Amino acid sequence: MAREFQKNSMFIEQGSEKLDNGDVRKNFDDDGRAKRTGTLLTASAHIITAVIGSGVLSLAWAIAQLGWVAGPAVLMAFSCITYFTSTLLADCYRSPDPVTGHRNYTYMDVVRAHLGGVKVQLCGLAQYGNLIGVTIGYTITASISMVAVKRSNCFHKHGHDVKCSISNYPFMIIFATIQIILSQIPNFHKLSWLSILAAVMSFAYSSIGLGLSITKVAGGGHVRTSLTGVTVGVDVSGSEKVWRTFQAIGDIAFAYAYSTVLIEIQDTLKPHPPENKVMKKASLAGVSTTTLFYVLCGCVGYAAFGNDAPGNFLTGFGFYEPFWLIDFANVCIAIHLIGAYQVFCQPIFGFVEARCHNRWPETKFITTEHAVDIPFFGVYYINFFRLVWRTVYVIVTAVIAMILPFFNAFLGLIGAASFYPLTVYFPIEMHIAQSKIPKFSFTWIWLKILSWACLVVSIVAAAGSIQGLAQDLKTYKPFKTQQ
Template sequence: MKKMGENGVVKNYQQVSNFPSLEVSLELQNHGVSKCLDDDGRIKRTGTVWTASAHIITAVIGSGVLSLAWAIAQLGWVAGPVVMILFSFVIYYTSALLADCYRHGDPVCGKRNYTYMDAVRANLGGFQVKVCGFIQYLNLFGVAVGYTIAASISMMAVKRSNCFHSSKGKKNPCHMSSTPYMIMFGVAEILFSQIPDFDQIWWLSIVAAVMSFTYSSIGLALGIAQVAATGTFRGSMTGISIGAVTETQKIWRSFQAFGDIAFAYSYSIILIEIQDTIKSPPSEAKTMKKATLLSVMVTTLFYMLCGCMGYAAFGDQAPGNLLTGFGFYNPFWLLDIANVAIVIHLVGAYQVYCQPLFAFVEKWASQQWPKSEFITKNIQVPIPGFRPFNLNLFRLVWRSAFVVLTTLISMLLPFFNDVVGLLGALGFWPLTVYFPIEMYIAQRRIPKWSTRWVCLQILSIACLVISITAAVGSIAGVVLDLKKYRPFKTSY
């Protein structure tokens, strides 16, 4: 139907009262600007299956892959691969449920949820929104700490491999502190954190994804070479034996291995943010499910190869960090390339994870103090040959302070395996399983005690038990590490 607008302009509306966003879209079409804007009035999204997959792979194939050989060593040839495959199925299934929650109501025309918290607010509301926000942003903060630790370990590995190589068999322990390397990584992140929005780091994600494949492939190749050199597949069906470790350590380590595997697959906390970069049609949920399936298949293949070949190469002595645990054998230059690739990847992965947290704080600050020029004003900084850069003083101060804080905490707790396991345990159940399942039940109005409802709840409870056991194992590991650690002084 036709409706008279302001200044006598006739606007062509259809009967879409249930979806006001469509009215906006139709109005924009009549003014010839729909080619530039989406149905919510924002600049048209350009993301595809490939860019979404790049974001996911950047987030998933991170430092977690390096601890998988150690995790399989704790569980053995039977339980290790089985647990990894089960985690991949759970991650894919719950991610598909979460993708359906991007739009509230109608999957094509419903109101968009720009963040994970927006989705929880739209589908569950109440106190659960605050709980979700606290867990999500605490987990993102923790990931930043974990990635800083992992990057410093890889930078030290490059330095130590060259130290061992130059000593040519001489007894040189090549000890060094991780602190300077964490500071170097922090300085790089302060610079990259000034990229304003999530959708502007697609190029960084692609570079990081390429790097992740590079070092994963090198780790796999070195594992194969090690097996070929020894002529045997090491390891056992049940993992590290009691005797090499105590019975209590075996239990704690097995629990921690669950956390390491969970961390290696963790990306649900930024799934909605990634989905918000995807163009439509087809629907964002359909594209996101394809990207999720592709990414989970690729990462699981790499994880199985890297984890299993690492365990086959080292057996019960599998290192906590695969590429720094080869003992700096030749070719040392190949290990250097792999560890440099890890550092480059982690620079990008840090941003992929932290951008949602940056955006949340900046949005909150602008709502609290909308008239503050310190918070809202952008300063045009000319860059020769490029478009001017919009410098925001609040963004500069807040993001720099965040990076400094995560770097300081990393210096205090440089325990790669235990921190990775703890992060995986804390974030896995609530963010990867509980909230996606509960939001899906609410959105699809699945009847309580129906067969599907019961099955979803059983899955949720089972994953809760896994998360609790993994957290206990990781905390026990951190406690043991702290007994022999001296902050800022311990060298490796």
């Protein structure tokens, strides 16, 4: 998909490099593209930016629904499955050989090379639908965190019993304005600095939430926890327990959603050492790091709040003091989500721009790059189509976020919808095709069992999240803060 896009969007820069250096091999990779500079560090930063997102904030609530036994078990299960399938997907970046084969630049290209047919369209529908959902979800979450800063100061000044109702909408507009500017970054290869900053922010707010939870546990105070989570007849009804359990599974699935951008991340890596080996190490580092944070934040958060754990433990005001630390944590969340939004939307931008370049190659509005000399920055190339289309996309996602500003249910639905097809089904099917695993062999059977089991999990998680969204819509009050 992005082959033509990269060629067109970067042709001026590539041409200048060629003239200045006179050595094509020095400035271009074996496929004729500008030399990739990604490393284990930058790939790990991209993964941590994509994985440790708003999902970590809902884990205390998710553990509260599942309890001390099922909660950590589900977390570890999703962690292991995500890492395993990410290693399969990393081997599919090149085809047919994972080290010397032809490069596939996007998830759809990978599916086209290994499976082909209608599965390519199904992959595109699942991937880009998920990416759009994630960008909407991040707009919601970032605005909630921005609102939480004002609410924290309000509670500190006027007391904890004051309502301090603040609209999310102005903060969604602020977030969208920032994204309109950052969306003019040409492609994924220019995002390393933003991902590293976002990864640092994710560690910061996760650590603050964990530290505050530990402090709350150490300070005593009775909270109710149990092996099975929220108690039927005390905290919830029987049906609510079932639906909340399903939704919690969806929230945890969302917390591990990065397979949608794995191939795009891998495409930023240097060719030596082999990209699949580096990507496997980056996946191990990223998933291990995030799982450690998830288990700590989820379990310690549950220990701190018990069965009454808020849906978002940094903006649901389980903590009020120290208010300045709560403010700092929420600022870190907002900064992190600014970067994470870009990690998830760049593949969408690349896909649409590649299609338009191929469809209308003679249209100057789409293909022409205009050089602009920016003081202290250097020459920047503006493409008017890129400017208009990306701006419209950000505005549309912000408007949808304003219409459906619900945190937990929305995250759960996105996680449920993307986990099975993108994290499990396609990586397993492509591995079977690439490795030519015989039908009905032992390996084929257990891979299929894993795939079918994950399908069932995704269906029940989606059902719980849809039910949660329906309940939120019934009680929704416009212009009020939604937590």
